[in-house]
Amino acid sequence: MNVSRKAIRGLGRWPFYALLIFWSLVCLYPLVWMFSTSLKTMPEITKNAMALIPEAFRFENYAEAWTQGKFGVYFKNSFIVTGIVLFLVLWTSSMTAFAVARTNFPGKRLMLFALVATLFIPAEATLVPVFHIAKRLHLLNSLAGLIIVSTAGAQVVSIYLIQAYFKTIPKDLDDAAKIDGCTLFQTYWHVVLPLARPVLATVAILTFMGTWNAYLLPLAFTMSRPELRTLPVGLVAFQSGFAFSVNWPLLCAGAAITLLPVIVLYIFLQRYFVSGIAAGALKG
């Protein structure tokens, strides 16, 4: 009796496993196709499109994409933009979060209300004016405009997450630091910030993904400046550059160059990615 019930339960699970495996394949196939195509030759993709393992691994595609496809330039731009945005977002939003969570000042409620209210205004709706403001401030001749506007956009959720975490750190620490002669800024830097590493990691991952993967904002901001393109924008421009037959191996090498840093980070920091994104979206 017991045995047969177990067997039935075992059998009952098979459809689940079949579905799980099917969806895993669906999730992985496009990425596997991309990596495999990125290592094929042009004739092979028409002759042997279905094969997932290339006949000869042509790593030169990556070198060609890097130089001829200008992915080296795009990578540098993406790297600079993401790096500086990451630094700026952590710096400005942790300072504001500290002021909000640890001190009282006239206008605090109004500021918080205004910050949260902008969460309901889609950034897409104000893209046109933001572009003209950046242009008038002469920020479009370099990566500065993209960096500053991306920082402004990533701030609000970050402030919200960081200040929520700051509130869980006992306030006695601040008082103790004050007695020891710490100024407010020293308390922020030496006492509270080091204790907030987990939330800073969450914010860093959210900001990294958002900035590295962004498309609309860098597309709008680099329209007349091809040398400032980031990886996603450069990749799309590279594809539009083919008049008749697309060089899929080179294009896929470019796509792989764009996706690899995120995928590698995801594999190593998976736990932080999943919890960070869930926290960022649900609390924000």
Add this chain to the structure above:
Amino acid sequence: MKQPGLIAQIQQSWRSYLLCTPTLVLFLVFMVYPVFYVVHLSFHQWDGITQMKFIGWENYARLLRDPLWWKALGNTMIYVLSKVCIELSLALGMAVVLNGKLRGRKFYRSVFFLPAVTSAAVIGIVFSGILSPFDGTFNEILMKLKLIAGFRDWLGDPKTALYTVIGVAIWHSAGINMVFFLAGLQSIPEYLYDAAKVDGAGAWRQFVYVTLPMLRPIALIIVMLSVIGSFKVFDLVNVMTGGGPYYASEVVTDYMFKYGFAGKGLGAGVISQQGYAATIGIGLFAIIAVFTFLQLRLVRDKEK
């Protein structure tokens, strides 16, 4: 103790203001000012370079008469409704299955979430390769499975373009919603299931009478986020179809982009129309605001 006056309080808090200054400067210049600027622009005709010309409500009247705007809006609605429904049922199903004690569930969870960390623009390129009628493998796979008879141009056919983009969008973001649902499922206390089991409820009834009601608060948030996010769709459409063919997959944000930035895709000679682009942006905002409001009302009514 006497409460110090407002001026004194402000003077005492200079350190707090100093800490907030970088945030506030960025916030005022790039988040608050643009809101007023976009309204201002919507009442003007402007090519982005020469003098602005005040035209009153003309941009709004034009928006109401513009068949392509309505087409883009209709497509966006189709996109939002079908994507949210399919994606969230899929995500909920995956979350429920992976919340059980299955072998390898950690592996499946990481694989299902993987698409969500990739850039939508890059994924759009990869999928346009797979879906390509000549070099692509999607057609071949379907033909081997005897699901279609001949090659199809999924993104080039007005009948299938929008739905193909929706399919790719579901592939891209189902995993993230699965993670949200998993977070919700894990917050349901185990003893409720034990109680249901004692009462003789099977797996299905446990799902209907315990899981679903307990999940409702978080599910409403997930639906809201998914709806708002989907209304703003741009990357996949812009990359995979550019709104084409013949505006068959045009969506609001992409339509706005065409007017705002160099009139791309609207035919030669069309200069960028910043005022009209701003008006489309306001239209997008209005629609999202209405849907957010309705959903918040729904949440509040349910709580009562």
